[in-house]
Amino acid sequence: xxxxxxxxxxxxxxxxxxxxxxxxxxxxxxxxxxxxxxxxxxxxxxxxxxxxxxxxxxxxxxxxxxxxxxxxxxxxxxxxxxxxxxxxxxxxxxxxxxxxxxxxxxxxxxxxxxxxxxxxxxxxxxxxxxxxxxxxxxxxxxxxxxxxxxxxxxxxxxxxxxxxxxxxxxxxxxxxxxxxxxxxxxxxxxxxxxxxxxxxxxxxxxxxxxxxxxxxxxxxxxxxxxxxxxxxxxxxxxxxxxxxxxxxxxxxxxxxxxxxxxxxxxxxxxxxxxxxxxxxxxxxxxxxxxxxxxxxxxxxxxxxxxxxxxxxxxxxxxxxxxxxxxxxxxxxxxxxxxxxxxxxxxxxxxxxxxxxxxxxxxxxxxxxxxxxxxxxxxxxxxxxxxxxxxxxxxxxxxxxxxxxxxxxxxxxxxxxxxxxxxxxxxxxxxxxxxxxxxxxxxxxxxxxxxxxxxxxxxxxx
Amino acid sequence: xxxxxxxxxxxxxxxxxxxxxxxxxxxxxxxxxxxxxxxxxxxxxxxxxxxxxxxxxxxxxxxxxxxxxxxxxxxxxxxxxxxxxxxxxxxxxxxxxxxxxxxxxxxxxxxxxxxxxxxxxxxxxxxxxxxxxxxxxxxxxxxxxxxxxxxxxxxxxxxxxxxxxxxxxxxxxxxxxxxxxxxxxxxxxxxxxxx
Numbered sequence: 001x002x003x004x005x006x007x008x009x010x011x012x013x014x015x016x017x018x019x020x021x022x023x024x025x026x027x028x029x030x031x032x033x034x035x036x037x038x039x040x041x042x043x044x045x046x047x048x049x050x051x052x053x054x055x056x057x058x059x060x061x062x063x064x065x066x067x068x069x070x071x072x073x074x075x076x077x078x079x080x081x082x083x084x085x086x087x088x089x090x091x092x093x094x095x096x097x098x099x100x101x102x103x104x105x106x107x108x109x110x111x112x113x114x115x116x117x118x119x120x121x122x123x124x125x126x127x128x129x130x131x132x133x134x135x136x137x138x139x140x141x142x143x144x145x146x147x148x149x150x151x152x153x154x155x156x157x158x159x160x161x162x163x164x165x166x167x168x169x170x171x172x173x174x175x176x177x178x179x180x181x182x183x184x185x186x187x188x189x190x191x192x193x194x195x196x197x198x199x200x201x202x203x204x205x206x207x208x209x210x211x212x213x214x215x216x217x218x219x220x221x222x223x224x225x226x227x228x229x230x231x232x233x234x235x236x237x238x239x240x241x242x243x244x245x246x247x248x249x250x251x252x253x254x255x256x257x258x259x260x261x262x263x264x265x266x267x268x269x270x271x272x273x274x275x276x277x278x279x280x281x282x283x284x285x286x287x288x289x290x291x292x293x294x295x296x297x298x299x300x301x302x303x304x305x306x307x308x309x310x311x312x313x314x315x316x317x318x319x320x321x322x323x324x325x326x327x328x329x330x331x332x333x334x335x336x337x338x339x340x341x342x343x344x345x346x347x348x349x350x351x352x353x354x355x356x357x358x359x360x361x362x363x364x365x366x367x368x369x370x371x372x373x374x375x376x377x378x379x380x381x382x383x384x385x386x387x388x389x390x391x392x393x394x395x396x397x398x399x400x401x402x403x404x405x406x407x408x409x410x411x412x413x414x415x416x417x418x419x420x421x422x423x424x425x426x427x428x429x430x431x432x433x434x435x436x437x438x439x440x441x442x443x444x445x446x447x448x449x450x451x452x453x454x455x456x457x458x459x460x461x
Numbered sequence: 462x463x464x465x466x467x468x469x470x471x472x473x474x475x476x477x478x479x480x481x482x483x484x485x486x487x488x489x490x491x492x493x494x495x496x497x498x499x500x501x502x503x504x505x506x507x508x509x510x511x512x513x514x515x516x517x518x519x520x521x522x523x524x525x526x527x528x529x530x531x532x533x534x535x536x537x538x539x540x541x542x543x544x545x546x547x548x549x550x551x552x553x554x555x556x557x558x559x560x561x562x563x564x565x566x567x568x569x570x571x572x573x574x575x576x577x578x579x580x581x582x583x584x585x586x587x588x589x590x591x592x593x594x595x596x597x598x599x600x601x602x603x604x605x606x607x608x609x610x611x612x613x614x615x616x617x618x619x620x621x622x623x624x625x626x627x628x629x630x631x632x633x634x635x636x637x638x639x640x641x642x643x644x645x646x647x648x649x650x651x652x653x654x655x656x
Contacts, residue, residue: 015644016637021619024637026644028652036538038494047631055654064492076492083494094655115653127537127561143539143565145630153634155641159617161560191479192531192557225534227560248651256651291479291534312478312530312578319477407488407536426535428483430506 002266004163005232006198009138009263013121015155022157028120028137030150031106032059032093034084035409036125040148041087053154054092058115059084062105063409065098067372067399072098077410091151104375104401107131107345111215112377114244118233118260123150128345128425130221133230134214135237136263138198140227161227162272164197165265168205170280175459177355178213179347179423179442181205181277182220183285187295189275194226197273200265201231205279211240212351219346220425223292232264284457286332287427287440289320294427296332298445298457304328323429324437325417332455335439339420340369340450341432342443343399344406347423348374350381352443357387359447359458360394366453369396370412372404396450408433421449463570464627467599468551470524471592473514474585480528481535482562486544488536499540500547519592527584528555533562533573542569552598554605556581567620568630574598574605574614583610600625 003011016024030053037059044050051057061084064077072078081098088095096102102109107128110116116132122139123129125147132139142156150156166185172178186193199221201214209217214231221229238257241247248256287295288302294317296303305317305328321328326335342348342356353373371391373379379401382388388398405412406424408431414420416435423446427438439455448456490502507513514520526545532555533541542565545553550571556578558566566573576584587607588594597606600621605612623630634641 016640024634024640026641026648028648029655035491039496039539042494042496049631055656058655063488074492080492080494115655117653120652125537125539127535141537141561143537143542143561143568145539145565145568149631149634152631153638153641154645155634157630157634191534195531195557195560222535222561225531225559246653246655248653252651256649259649291481315476316478407483409488409491426481426483428481428535430487431483434487434506 002269004265004269004271005136005200005230005263006138006163009119010160012119022159024155025121025158027123027150027154027156028056029110029115029122030057031110031122031124031129032057033062033106033126034080035063036144037087037147038080038083039144040151041091043148044151049152051091051093051151056154057093059088059093059095060103060106060109061098063403063407065402066410067402067404067412069400101376104377105345105348105403107219108348108374108378111135112375114241114247117241117247118237119263123156127222128219130227130229131215131219131345133218133221133228134211136230136233136260138228138230141222161198162196164194164199164226164273164275165271166199166201167274167276168201168203168279169276170205170278171208172205172279172282175444175457176282176284177442177444178209178216180282180285181279182217183287183295183440184282185277186220186224186292188277189224191223191291191293192225194221194224197226199226199229201229206231207234210351211236212349215349216346220292223425233260284442284445286445286455288324288326288332289317290323290427290429292425292427292440294320295440298332298455300332302326302328302330302332335455336453337367337421337439337449337455338418339414340367340446341405341420341422341424342446343370343372343374343404344424345374346425347443348372348378350378352423353378353382353387356443356447357390359444360396360450361390363394363451365395365450367450369450370399370405371396372399373401375401405432407431421446421455462568462627462629465570465572465600465624467597467601468524469595469597470551471522471594472525472527472584472588472596473520473523474588475514475526475528476585478529479531479534482533482538482541483535485533485541486538491538491540496543497547499544503544503548524549525552525554525596525598526550527581527588528553530556530578532558534559537561539565542566542571546571554581554584567624570624570627572598572600572624576605576612576614580612
């Protein structure tokens with residue numbers, strides 16, 4: 001019987017397999033940021049251990065960094081960033097600090113440098129590590145104990161998850177994006193639907209996505225409960241990688257591509273679970289509640305809790321409507337927002353900024369609108385293309401790179417009761433600031449919403 | 462890691478689903494670089510509501526949290542586990558857990574116990590009827606027991622052994638350093654380095 005892509009990549013990384021034990025898996029790339037690493041480095045120091053492979057490790061500052069120029073004002077954030085600098089220097093880990101041309105959100109810079117390649121195992125103390133699976137590797141988030149384990153051993157003990165195929169047939173209609181697709185998938189299978197699985201996204205609509213779109217889809221796998229999501233590498237992947245600073249060159253490139261082409265699910269392989277979705281039926285999606293599974297097409301209305309048969313889903317909906325300050329039956333298009341956020345590891349790449357700029361060109365925003373590039377390189381590229389002038393002319397704020405309002409660890413937050421349309425990944429209670437209310441949307445819907453002040457699709461303008 | 466064999470204590474019912482790790486400990490608490498003091502951030506936003514179950518004196522001293530399904534979803538922050546432990550919890554019982562949270566728990570010695578949804582609801586009702594009800598979570602026998610109820614739960618042998626012995630994974634892996642080195646020698650030459 002054939003094997004799935006996930007099974008192939010997993011098997012290629014098993015260092016040790018023994019009865020009654022989890023597999024010991026080799027880790028090809030370990031990404032580090034300031035929030036989930038300090039206690040891990042402390043653990044190494046206490047035990048007198050070193051980083052086994054600093055040459056397979058890279059660090060950046062992203063979660064705490066302000067997106068306006070200047071030093072970090074919050075002394076606690078400042079100390080955390082300084083701690084990373086000290087640890088990186090002591091243990092010999094390459095770091096891209098604030099202000100550096102390579103700095104950015106950890107999941108943006110890996111692919112940007114060409115460090116994220118097909119068939120690799122990649123981990124980071126961050127649940128959105130699933131982003132890197134867009135290149136056809138196994139990439140997943142880990143906790144601080146596991147960060148310490150990888151630093152010390154370059155391996156992780158793990159049981160192989162089950163495999164799930166999400167088959168996306170048809171083509172996304174014009175104006176419908178990778179973000180709408182993944183929001184629709186999460187609404188369909190629920191926040192626990194992928195729990196225990198590695199998801200492989202397949203089918204015509206997935207093949208036609210750009211690398212940026214594929215990263216957006218894989219990024220939110222964790223919001224459906226799946227630790228990892230992946231897409232088989234193809235010519236789109238190779239074209240994205242070729243020429244990047246850490247991509248193979250010359251003869252090594254040819255060898256690598258030959259190997260990468262073998263990284264696909266065999267025709268006779270069997271997945272533990274298959275979910276089917278028709279891309280051609282999709283329209284722009286938006287969340288109305290406080291978990292990413294509580295989403296609907298923008299053309300619909302806030303649902304009534306009574307419409308849920310499952311008592312757990314019903315009480316979750318009641319609680320969500322109360323927190324979100326929404327009434328059942330209100331058309332989603334009538335919901336007014338105070339703030340629009342375009343950015344994050346989900347939608348902070350150049351393609352996302354281009355699509356937002358296209359809508360804002362020649363228009364004025366009616367809300368506070370933050371445009372936060374995912375990395376300094378994205379920022380430079382956007383400025384070369386003149387996108388920043390479009391944003392500024394529209395009245396939006398053009399910021400420095402970082403995680404920013406995705407999780408509000410820096411000064412970019414919502415105030416209690418404020419409502420955002422956000423291109424990020426989580427609409428949890430208080431995620432963007434205590435008492436803040438979040439609607440997850442695509443960059444296009446975010447930009448259109450900024451123009452009208454209400455949740456809006458570009459086609460409505 | 463603190464070893465876990467069997468634990469008897471009182472429980473607190475948390476009748477909510479999708480208890481994401483942002484609720485367990487909001488991001489503002491993640492700026493600390495130490496491993497201590499996180500109990501103050503546990504459910505920080507929810508605890509501001511006097512009606513929140515952890516503010517009910519009847520449940521003071523509870524060491525077992527009995528939650529609705531999908532506990533610990535979202536962010537990978539291990540601070541969620543530290544906050545629960547430092548507040549005094551030894552066990553979380555739910556019908557389903559976020560994968561990363563469950564993994565982090567077993568690294569720290571906080572026991573995540575999966576029970577069927579109806580059994581979780583039964584236990585929540587029993588605790589609400591008698592907040593001083595003694596609940597035993599027996600890892601050796603893989604059972605949760607209260608009153609006349611004996612409910613079996615599943616956990617793989619290896620994780621159970623590691624928890625019962627209180628063993629830290631790094632030490633276990635370093636026993637296989639030779640195998641790691643052998644694997645490293647066979648890695649594809651084109652794989653990237655960060656230097």
